[in-house]
Amino acid sequence: xxxxxxxxxxxxxxxxxxxxxxxxxxxxxxxxxxxxxxxxxxxxxxxxxxxxxxxxxxxxxxxxxxxxxxxxxxxxxxxxxxxxxxxxxxxxxxxxxxxxxxxxxxxxxxxxxxxxxxxxxxxxxxxxxxxxxxxxxxxxxxxxxxxxxxxxxxxxxxxxxxxxxxxxxxxxxxxxxxxxxxxxxxxxxxxxxxxxxxxxxxxxxxxxxxxxxxxxxxxxxxxxxxxxxxxxxxxxxxxxxxxxxxxxxxxxxxxxxxxxxxxxxxxxxxxxxxxxxxxxxxxxxxxxxxxxxxxxxxxxxxxxxxxxxxxxxxxxxxxxxxxxxxxxxxxxxxxxxxxxxxxxxxxxxx
Amino acid sequence: xxxxxxxxxxxxxxxxxxxxxxxxxxxxxxxxxxxxxxxxxxxxxxxxxxxxxxxxxxxxxxxxxxxxxxxxxxxxxxxxxxxxxxxxxxxxxxxxxxxxxxxxxxxxxxxxxxxxxxxxxxxxxxxxxxxxxxxxxxxxxxxxxxxxxxxxxxxxxxxxxxxxxxxxxxxxxxxxxxxxxxxxxxxxxxxxxxxxxxxxxxxxxxxxxxxxxxxxxxxxxxxxxxxxxxxxxxxxxxxxxxxxxxxxxxxxxxxxxxxxxxxxxxxxxxxxxxxxxxxxxxxxxxxxxxxxxxxxxxxxxxxxxxxxxxxxxxxxxxxxxxxxxxxxxxxxxxxxxxxxxxxxxxxxxxxxxxxxxxxxxxx
Numbered sequence: 001x002x003x004x005x006x007x008x009x010x011x012x013x014x015x016x017x018x019x020x021x022x023x024x025x026x027x028x029x030x031x032x033x034x035x036x037x038x039x040x041x042x043x044x045x046x047x048x049x050x051x052x053x054x055x056x057x058x059x060x061x062x063x064x065x066x067x068x069x070x071x072x073x074x075x076x077x078x079x080x081x082x083x084x085x086x087x088x089x090x091x092x093x094x095x096x097x098x099x100x101x102x103x104x105x106x107x108x109x110x111x112x113x114x115x116x117x118x119x120x121x122x123x124x125x126x127x128x129x130x131x132x133x134x135x136x137x138x139x140x141x142x143x144x145x146x147x148x149x150x151x152x153x154x155x156x157x158x159x160x161x162x163x164x165x166x167x168x169x170x171x172x173x174x175x176x177x178x179x180x181x182x183x184x185x186x187x188x189x190x191x192x193x194x195x196x197x198x199x200x201x202x203x204x205x206x207x208x209x210x211x212x213x214x215x216x217x218x219x220x221x222x223x224x225x226x227x228x229x230x231x232x233x234x235x236x237x238x239x240x241x242x243x244x245x246x247x248x249x250x251x252x253x254x255x256x257x258x259x260x261x262x263x264x265x266x267x268x269x270x271x272x273x274x275x276x277x278x279x280x281x282x283x284x285x286x287x288x289x290x291x292x293x294x295x296x297x298x299x300x301x302x303x304x305x306x307x308x309x310x311x312x313x314x315x316x317x318x319x320x321x322x323x324x325x326x327x328x329x330x331x332x333x334x335x336x337x338x339x340x341x342x343x344x345x346x347x348x349x350x
Numbered sequence: 351x352x353x354x355x356x357x358x359x360x361x362x363x364x365x366x367x368x369x370x371x372x373x374x375x376x377x378x379x380x381x382x383x384x385x386x387x388x389x390x391x392x393x394x395x396x397x398x399x400x401x402x403x404x405x406x407x408x409x410x411x412x413x414x415x416x417x418x419x420x421x422x423x424x425x426x427x428x429x430x431x432x433x434x435x436x437x438x439x440x441x442x443x444x445x446x447x448x449x450x451x452x453x454x455x456x457x458x459x460x461x462x463x464x465x466x467x468x469x470x471x472x473x474x475x476x477x478x479x480x481x482x483x484x485x486x487x488x489x490x491x492x493x494x495x496x497x498x499x500x501x502x503x504x505x506x507x508x509x510x511x512x513x514x515x516x517x518x519x520x521x522x523x524x525x526x527x528x529x530x531x532x533x534x535x536x537x538x539x540x541x542x543x544x545x546x547x548x549x550x551x552x553x554x555x556x557x558x559x560x561x562x563x564x565x566x567x568x569x570x571x572x573x574x575x576x577x578x579x580x581x582x583x584x585x586x587x588x589x590x591x592x593x594x595x596x597x598x599x600x601x602x603x604x605x606x607x608x609x610x611x612x613x614x615x616x617x618x619x620x621x622x623x624x625x626x627x628x629x630x631x632x633x634x635x636x637x638x639x640x641x642x643x644x645x646x647x648x649x650x651x652x653x654x655x656x657x658x659x660x661x662x663x664x665x666x667x668x669x670x671x672x673x674x675x676x677x678x679x680x681x682x683x684x685x686x687x688x689x690x691x692x693x694x695x696x697x698x699x700x701x702x703x704x705x706x707x708x709x710x711x712x713x
Binding site: 054055162164192193194195196197198200201219221222223225226227249259260261262263264265266267268269270276278279280281282283 | 392393492506507508509536537538539540541542544545563564565566567569570589590593594603604605607608609610611612618619620621622623625626
């Protein structure tokens, strides 16, 4: 798990605001969608860090900022101690050799006019590797074999593959350059249930074989628990809790993490009964987030100073960082989480 | 008491350019008053076509519908269109998966709710408007008097789904069909919607058919579950039976392939190899045999029938494995054994040499 203490990626106070403009000719900014609003975390080499949160919490924007598909409004991302913000040309290319991304939608992230072979060979072309025709083909077919695709399908087009297979193509393309960090942005949410496990197992196997550092983004808490060593819970552009997986799932400290866990339906008709914390209302607009603690409008525990003073992400014991004035207590957690979750913790034979 | 809705040997086929699509292939189920039936399956298993056919929404020149759908003493597969119009949205209402594309963007939400009422009953415009606001309040939309005059784009995803539910409830249906009602929603909103459906069911006493691919959702809402695969029901039983003593290898596969919050974290996922079959060129014998880890030679020839697990029991399964072998395999799987390590249970049972099929992808 966390074998080393070396951080491969350090994120410092990262912010991304998308301007909202008015007017056609003389556009003026009338506001900003604060997609990511000052987040900091480290990713350790070899670990799997999960980013969870609901629609619009900024998790995908974070992914794009990490591999510089977007430039931040402020803040910094350090890869192996060096900033990535100013990189261009050869140095940006070098970054992308180390850091690759898999996208959510396997239907729109592959060019329909290209054969699978040329899609997977694209990174080689960009980086001028394996220039010989036969050499390149051999490497592409090795990759296809590695992700569980039939190498004979080298000349087929994306539409000839199912969703799960297309996601494998995306994975093959991402690992072609043997990167050290792989960012997976909702890699299984577009897939059927019986296919999801295939792709999750593939990612786990590749991580083992290649020593990959994985940043795994998902809205599905069960999948994140299965995949990740540490998890960051995001809400409206902020990290509200950052904790080791075990700690988060057995003793969430932030009321939002607790509510998320309590909301997940459990595939067990007897073990799932509990007093649910059902949040009222919807996530507020990131263009106009609540002041101070952003969760106070929906939080069952909110009281003064939740709406006057913003809580900081601090250590709340057992290795969990949470941004909350009144973190959940053990009694509260026991009430709202499925009994089976705490039992699974106690007896590994469940 | 006879069931509210009774589907008997329903078959729906579509003639397409590529061939005949067997979307639904001989399924039977019934729903009782006030109960919830969960229909579980992956994309292309025929779960949506079944419910669309119940509402007469699959009638087209290239469609052939056989079997019976009994509702209130009448067969809905042959009922004339004007009768269907009276049933649809009145006795039986439906909530669709995608609330954004199921609401008309040009009309105010209140207008759309009023239309649903005025289609089925004599009601003054004023009264309908009043009732529209009441409905929005019923489904938990704050400030309903103002919201009733807003357009769908002014509502969030969860709120739109509430509007859809309000519209479905407008005529106090006896049966509500919810087709993936929460798939497009975030978990916290999903919890709100499921709690709302549960609450409305106990208050209004309607029956619900909930169609979903999410086993967690059915476990929490359904009284009875039908698992569909390639247009057929392959397992059917009470929620407890299906989750605690599942009988079909596909159901095992579904249960073991999803990461769950209530199991040990690093438990290996056991995916189902391959992918769902084409509904045009269906496999021979048992439709699941190309993906089944426990396949025997005979399974490629013999088509299993949906039969009771034990005489007189409601729990039904369509599987050729002997019941004793099935329970031993499930016990093995439950304690974490891999399907491959349990295969010997099948081969020991009968000495017919069975070649393990090479799955498309072994991951």
